[in-house]
Amino acid sequence: KNQVEQSPQSLIILEGKNCTLQCNYTVSPFSNLRWYKQDTGRGPVSLTIMTFSENTKSNGRYTATLDADTKQSSLHITASQLSDSASYICVVSAGGLTGGGNKLTFGTGTQLKVEL
Amino acid sequence: DAGVIQSPRHEVTEMGQEVTLRCKPISGHNSLFWYRQTMMRGLELLIYFNNNVPIDDSGMPEDRFSAKMPNASFSTLKIQPSEPRDSAVYFCASSLLGHNEQFFGPGTRLTVL
Numbered sequence: 001k002n003q004v005e006q007s008p009q010s011l012i013i014l015e016g017k018n019c020t021l022q023c024n025y026t027v028s029p030f031s032n033l034r035w036y037k038q039d040t041g042r043g044p045v046s047l048t049i050m051t052f053s054e055n056t057k058s059n060g061r062y063t064a065t066l067d068a069d070t071k072q073s074s075l076h077i078t079a080s081q082l083s084d085s086a087s088y089i090c091v092v093s094a095g096g097l098t099g100g101g102n103k104l105t106f107g108t109g110t111q112l113k114v115e116l
Numbered sequence: 117d118a119g120v121i122q123s124p125r126h127e128v129t130e131m132g133q134e135v136t137l138r139c140k141p142i143s144g145h146n147s148l149f150w151y152r153q154t155m156m157r158g159l160e161l162l163i164y165f166n167n168n169v170p171i172d173d174s175g176m177p178e179d180r181f182s183a184k185m186p187n188a189s190f191s192t193l194k195i196q197p198s199e200p201r202d203s204a205v206y207f208c209a210s211s212l213l214g215h216n217e218q219f220f221g222p223g224t225r226l227t228v229l
Contacts, residue, residue: 032216043120043207043220044159089159093216103172108158 002027004092006107013114017080021110023073023090031093035064035075038087038109047075047088080114087111118142120221122208128227134196137224140189141210149218150183150193151207159207165191166213198228 004025013019025033032051036044048057048064050073056065061078077084090107121140129135141148149164163173168185176183180199185191195202205225209218 034216041223043209043223045220046217049216091159104161106159106161 002094002105004090004105004107006090006110008110010111011113013080015080015082015114015116019077019080019112021075021088023107025071025092025105027092027094027105029094030068033066033073034091036089036091038089044089082114085112085114120208120210120219122221122224124224125222126225128229129198130229131199132197134194135198135226137193137206139191139208139221141191141208142219143189145210146188146213147211148185148191149209151209152204153207154204162193200228202226203228
């Protein structure tokens with residue numbers, strides 16, 4: 001059964017600090033892995049998308065890594081800001097097609113809170 | 117670009133009533149997805165369409181749920197009859213076929229009493 005597990009479930013950090021969120025998956029065949037940020041009351045917004053051949057991708061202060069051998073991904077947030085407070089969701093796509101042809105497996109998310 | 121538009125944003129109804137959620141995808145996008153999000157189960161893909169054709173509805177929980185896409189700019193998700201366990205936030209997302217990135221709407225928060 002395809003699964004995506006995220007850790008920690010929740011995290012509180014001080015503004016300006018760095019943090020790393022983890023995602024482990026057992027999805028086969030692997031197509032791509034996405035990290036989404038979801039603010040309270042809003043829809044998820046894509047941060048990064050990585051395919052099998054990519055092992056790191058950055059989007060501003062967000063850097064995602066992928067180890068396809070160990071089936072692990074991480075999202076590193078540098079110099080956190082209050083606006084980073086949100087849920088971060090890891091999503092893994094299975095199958096050989098891109099876009100709408102993929103079967104998606106969602107993690108339950110890590111709830112991050114950044115405090116002063 | 118207005119993004120994905122969903123209506124209503126909030127819906128409160130009583131058990132047994134019919135509920136219709138609406139979605140307008142981003143203009144030019146040809147894949148549309150319906151998701152449900154709850155605290156217990158997180159995000160779940162219910163159904164998706166490519167070029168207005170339903171491709172995979174294996175995530176639709178029961179026959180009480182149905183979705184249509186009569187044209188490229190409009191889709192509905194209907195629940196009839198609704199039950200309290202259907203209470204959740206329902207998201208619509210769209211993308212270009214062959215592209216990985218999906219753009220989500222603001223969601224409809226459904227409460228079934």
